[in-house]
Amino acid sequence: MDEQVVEKVAGRDVPGVWDAVVVGGGAAGLSGAVALARSLRSVVVVDAGEPRNAPAAGVHNYLSRDGVPPRELTALGRRELAGYGGTVVDGEAADARRLPGDGPARFEVVLHGGRVLRSRALLVATGAVDELPDVPGLRERWGRDVLHCPYCHGWEVRGQPIAVLATSPVSFHQTLMWRQLSDEVTVVLHGAEPSPEQWEQFAARGVAVVDGPAAGVRVQGGALTGVQLADGHVVPARALAVASRPLVRAGFLAGLGLRPVDVEVMGHVVGSALPAGPAGATDVPGLRVAGNAADLVAQVGSSAAAGVLAGAALNADLVADDAARAVAARRARDSSPAAVFAPRSEAAVAARVLGARAHGTSA
Ligand SMILES: Cc1cc2nc3c(=O)[nH]c(=O)nc-3n(C[C@H](O)[C@H](O)[C@H](O)COP(=O)(O)OP(=O)(O)OC[C@H]3O[C@@H](n4cnc5c(N)ncnc54)[C@H](O)[C@@H]3O)c2cc1C
Numbered sequence: 083m084d085e086q087v088v089e090k091v092a093g094r095d096v097p098g099v100w101d102a103v104v105v106g107g108g109a110a111g112l113s114g115a116v117a118l119a120r121s122l123r124s125v126v127v128v129d130a131g132e133p134r135n136a137p138a139a140g141v142h143n144y145l146s147r148d149g150v151p152p153r154e155l156t157a158l159g160r161r162e163l164a165g166y167g168g169t170v171v172d173g174e175a176a177d178a179r180r181l182p183g184d185g186p187a188r189f190e191v192v193l194h195g196g197r198v199l200r201s202r203a204l205l206v207a208t209g210a211v212d213e214l215p216d217v218p219g220l221r222e223r224w225g226r227d228v229l230h231c232p233y234c235h236g237w238e239v240r241g242q243p244i245a246v247l248a249t250s251p252v253s254f255h256q257t258l259m260w261r262q263l264s265d266e267v268t269v270v271l272h273g274a275e276p277s278p279e280q281w282e283q284f285a286a287r288g289v290a291v292v293d294g295p296a297a298g299v300r301v302q303g304g305a306l307t308g309v310q311l312a313d314g315h316v317v318p319a320r321a322l323a324v325a326s327r328p329l330v331r332a333g334f335l336a337g338l339g340l341r342p343v344d345v346e347v348m349g350h351v352v353g354s355a356l357p358a359g360p361a362g363a364t365d366v367p368g369l370r371v372a373g374n375a376a377d378l379v380a381q382v383g384s385s386a387a388a389g390v391l392a393g394a395a396l397n398a399d400l401v402a403d404d405a406a407r408a409v410a411a412r413r414a415r416d417s418s419p420a421a422v423f424a425p426r427s428e429a430a431v432a433a434r435v436l437g438a439r440a441h442g443t444s445a
Pocket residue numbers: 105106107108109110111128129130131132133134135136137138140141142143144173174175176207208209210212224225231233234235331334372373374375380381382383385
């Protein structure tokens with residue numbers, strides 16, 4: 083952390099070139115930032131403060147924090163990061179580019195408002211935003227009683243009447259997942275038709291199927307009571323399961339040539355993500371991706387884990403870069419190759435590296 087100090091953030095001196103800029107301060111980004119900060123890397127997280135699960139009352143399936151409100155979880159993460167010297171900037175990345183030359187700064191991230199952050203490494207953890215079926219009133223209930231994930235919210239509606247909005251073949255798979263949690267499941271056909279095998283499964287499992295399309299939702303006393311069909315009928319329901327389409331928030335990466343790709347399940351596009359390999363590696367050296375931005379089925383726990391992995395991998399990349407730069411600097415100091423291997427300098431290196439074990443190498 084020996085970069086030149088050029089600006090102040092919240093009264094603190096911050097480096098002109100950060101070891102890492104993390105874009106996105108959800109479970110993935112904050113976890114990656116903590117891994118970097120604990121390795122004594124200077125790290126700044128830029129966060130727009132809209133985690134994907136923000137509409138939900140609480141986070142479930144995240145061990146030891148069951149039911150914690152999503153924004154409380156990120157506030158805890160921010161506090162933990164600050165304890166290790168990490169910085170969070172509230173803002174939104176608008177553009178990112180690669181800097182020419184082989185200086186330490188490889189990336190430049192431009193925020194809305196014009197602020198520029200330069201860094202040696204970049205972690206993208208911007209998550210996804212859910213595209214929802216176009217049914218009036220549905221978006222207003224999203225994350226409360228319009229649901230997508232039985233692991234996140236299923237327990238809370240167990241045993242209650244659940245409707246499933248069938249918009250694609252994926253919805254029929256979803257139906258059987260919700261059936262595990264309730265005996266009263268009704269499929270509303272809204273653009274998709276079950277296969278003969280699925281009709282048989284629904285008959286055998288006691289799943290009702292009604293013709294749609296859905297025209298709205300019924301709400302009473304602040305809670306969902308049913309799904310309004312276009313023909314005027316109402317399907318009673320305390321929860322409506324939908325197949326949302328998570329789309330990665332990655333527009334600001336166009337300048338780096340990193341573009342989202344469609345993710346398909348059963349031949350159907352279910353969302354988009356940034357292509358990434360192990361530990362979030364991308365085609366852009368020094369740039370890694372974690373969480374929903376790379377894996378649209380990742381939950382909070384797996385997003386946090388991916389963030390730690392990507393943060394650790396970026397630290398390892400920086401360790402290798404530090405060593406390469408140190409070797410280059412050392413070689414430049416001893417410009418003649420012969421001088422590097424001169425008995426006197428070799429003995430000095432051996433004495434420093436091996437200490438008392440440097441027997442027989444004294445000049
Ligand atoms: C309604 C709902 C409920 C859910 N409930 C659960 C649950 O109970 N348990 C569970 O395990 N999972 C749940 N999930 C899934 C969970 O939301 C994700 O797994 C998790 O949020 C992914 O974490 P992330 O860090 O990748 O992204 P996010 O949590 O989405 O964080 C990304 C952050 O990056 C910021 N950002 C985006 N673009 C930019 C930019 N250009 N510049 C700066 N910042 C930016 C966003 O504002 C956000 O703060 C739920 C999802 C939904 C939709």
